[in-house]
Amino acid sequence: MINLDWKNLPFGYVKTKYNVRCYYRNGAWGELEISSSEDINMHMAATALHYGQEAFEGLKAYRGKDGKIRLFRVEENANRMANTAAYIRLAIPTVDLFVNAVKKVVQLNAEYVPPFESGASLYIRPLLIGTGPQVGVKSSDEFLLIIFVTPVGPYYKKGFSPIDIVIERDTDRAAPLGTGHVKVGGNYAASLPAQEKAHNLGYAAVLYLDAREKKYIDEAGTANFFAIKNNTYITPDSTSILPSITNKSLMQLAEYLGMKVERRKISVDELSSFEEAGACGTAAVISPINKVDDRENKKTYQFCKDCKAGPVSQKLYEHFIGIQYGEIPDPFNWVTILEEK
């Protein structure tokens, strides 16, 4: 294993040895290539650069107590990338191509998968871009799938810590029938003004409402929203939120642990009736929400007592990471154990 200060890794980019690449040319995907370059060479008129023809994914590899490397629901990421690719007219990588490429890049960089004790993990970033030149608005006919990895520190350095978020009404992240349901970089560019404003006001994230009525909760910009009430896990149903794999898994886990699950519209007013609220995604699994501020209406919805996560969020979180790190049996078959070569 490489010698890194595992316990103090930031949540940022650290160079590793290899990335993998696959080119789509003349109507077909080529062989998976191994690269040790951090650069991409492409035409200056590439559609990814001009028209945002770009899809990405994010997942992690975890080293268990037994020393084995685990991937979490990698086929789900493959399917989601295929959906995104289909929507923005990128060439679609098959599930096999995607999964094999993820396995390969992790195996090649196995020495960068942090040790169990550190609480750190290996972040995996697949990127799919249109690389062919176009000046008119048209899909590229050449594409590149590239996957790199980078070790990242535990999201919560001081344990599971609740965040403050703010409702945003001045800008929208995604339109009701736009690209909110697919994982494209453009959604993130569109969210930068609101995120910057929120950060300047001291909030960790923005809570977006549905763009049409500004009445229902969509998501937190980089993470889905959920709430807990009467032993029920409640999460929004909307055409403009990204289907989070963490959220999908938490719904399954909640049901498995004897809770009810509701996926439906959630109005802002309903926030006052929830016992707990959280944001969920690969990066942190669950970020418990301390409070949601609605500045326009001078309202604050408070969830945490003494700045501590609620018991249900705590239980879901511990069970979830227990499965990811192989400490708790995996009744769902979510985990793939990777062979180390």
Ligand SMILES: *Cc1c(COP(=O)(O)O)cnc(C)c1O
């Ligand atoms: C990736 C992403 C999430 C989280 O999805 P996971 O699969 O749980 O990591 C949530 N919202 C948006 C907008 C995203 O891009």
